[in-house]
Amino acid sequence: MSTVAKNTPILVQKYGGTSVATAEHIRRVAKRVTAEKRKGKAVVVVVSAMGKTTDELIALSSEISGKPPRREMDMLLHAGEIISASLLAIAIEEEGESAVSLTGSQAGMITDESHMQARIEQVEGERILRHLTKGRVVVITGFQGVSRQNEITTLGRGGSDTSAVAFAVGIGAGQCEILTDVDGVYTADPRIVENPQKLPWCSYDEMLEMASLGAKVLHSRSVEIARKFEIELIVSSSVEQTPGTLVCSSQKGRKEFGEMEEVLIRGVAHNADVAKVSLLGVADKPGVAGDVFAALGKHQLNILLIVQAESHEGHNDISFLVPSEMLNQVEGDLESLAGQTGAQKVHIDRDVGTVSVVGEGVQREAGIAGRMFKALAAEGINIDLISTSNLMISCVVPQDCLEKAVQAVHREFLE
């Protein structure tokens, strides 16, 4: 762990919106932060906006405009974290410790100028470190930054996790605690599975797969940055003091937790908020798939899964998943895409979902796919599409079977 003064460990904590939803919540967080400070740590706290503030600001803007300029939305939304950060600094001072709140801009979060989805270019940590060396708790607004042209930017939804990890990198901290309303990463969604288990740890790669396959506990970007700079993430409860889940490298995790035998499957992820698009009977010639996804790319869509089956008689079927809420944006383009690619038909299915197993054991154990498909079949669940990587196996199933599918797969591998 890095140090500010000699032997002073740096602690970076991130608190989400539900953890700072009211003045009382903020006072509670302040007590917890103060306790850490009094253990001799240099403490940096990154906060989201209070509760539903961001949603309320968005609602205000949509009373005024159906399509507000992205630059102005960034300006508007960044007020939310300014409020929570300054209130938390006030609460920490009230607890008797010295504290200072900093905007993303003041804290040195330099981004490009892509409003509402800015990419981090650099974190200039000097100002944070200067305050830390003076014994102050530094409270920073998450989610937001500033461009080199002094324009306010935001990192997109879930950006506060990303901010927190980036600040940990910028000031040379080795760890970042993500404190939230769940107390760790579970083997499956506790609302669906009866006895999910809290993971003591998982690897960056496993976490990334789980996030991209529907697990909502951590934002992918934060994990990517953590992996790149080897920042250990600790996901735990902002209220209770129970141990959470450590997200770290495979090597570190295995060593730390004495995992001698391979864990085949770390968890089961699912995603109900997807729609399947199929271009049927596309001409089987080079460049067609490229045309399709280049055309969709201009919507900055997150394409979740692409499957192209064997061609027959010179024609292909290309299927892919998009987030349900994005479907309206692309629907108009799909007809013209069909024309361009010579597809005979475009088929859209909103009533699908994905169930996925994730784990570093997936690639090493040939039988896992078979066990998964059999477990689904035993419940009478029809598998529509299949996609695999070295870390996961993902199946598209009818949405009304999704819960049953998650339960069946969890039972097969994790109970």
Place this chain on the structure above:
Amino acid sequence: MSTVAKNTPILVQKYGGTSVATAEHIRRVAKRVTAEKRKGKAVVVVVSAMGKTTDELIALSSEISGKPPRREMDMLLHAGEIISASLLAIAIEEEGESAVSLTGSQAGMITDESHMQARIEQVEGERILRHLTKGRVVVITGFQGVSRQNEITTLGRGGSDTSAVAFAVGIGAGQCEILTDVDGVYTADPRIVENPQKLPWCSYDEMLEMASLGAKVLHSRSVEIARKFEIELIVSSSVEQTPGTLVCSSQKGRKEFGEMEEVLIRGVAHNADVAKVSLLGVADKPGVAGDVFAALGKHQLNILLIVQAESHEGHNDISFLVPSEMLNQVEGDLESLAGQTGAQKVHIDRDVGTVSVVGEGVQREAGIAGRMFKALAAEGINIDLISTSNLMISCVVPQDCLEKAVQAVHREFLE
């Protein structure tokens, strides 16, 4: 009037919190701003926080701390104007004009670091001008600035007027419109006097006296800056399109409005929110009065009026007025001050108010004081203290007579 491109007049408008209280209010302001833009003007708009936002943020902070750090209060409160400014920019874009919102910091409002009552050091207008030359309406957060150390500051209550005038100076505009919920400056408070008249104009000095004597329409600091840099202020309604009140130099006003005969009294001001403090029987020796007000000065009190009568038998009475809400702060000091100064008694009277006549004619016409005192006497109102300057005559009267006093004096000079 200054120009951006050749022949493009610059218009600076300031809208107060009630004028941007809801999304609907903001849309209405946007229409008005857009209309001005389409007349070929380069438009800068300075806004306060929406409605009661500032009060709500203060309430939140006091749920957390009885004495929040001033630096953090600045951080907290400056979020309010960020919300209103970005929403207004969105609304102007929705009306079809290009707009951009800027924080005080982005707009170049450089202040010292006296949190919650920062003094303006400089306005660096380049960024505003750059946007104006690109044809954008520039919407700026009022009330707030930034220090050279990149600390967020606020200018104190009413600071948005001050911001607007300072920005007018900074970008070389000759005028600043203050658009509010009243449609001008009146000869007396319309809630008290039956037929007050809207002033077509008044001088900077008269406006300053009226503001310091209780008129709430403009913040004194804004008028001081306007006077210093000869920025004409126009106070008018944010809703109706009636002509307002021009605040300018005596020379300009007289010439513009063809005021050949002297107007003796411009208006009647009053203030019910004062308390009278009297140190009775203070030793009549050099330095005593200095000690008293130096000791009170550390509270950054606004002492409204000081009267010291003739001494008799080596003793003086010193009386002064303080804003009622400040009385608690000084009450403890008064006893020790009494000891220091040898005062025989400290007397505090909360049930007082001031009625004042203001006008550049006051000094030139000897009989005005007599007419005022007679008018009060005719109503049976006892005058407690009297203070005069070359622009005003101010009387302390019992608070329960204050309305009657204002009516009597208004009738004598202005009906």
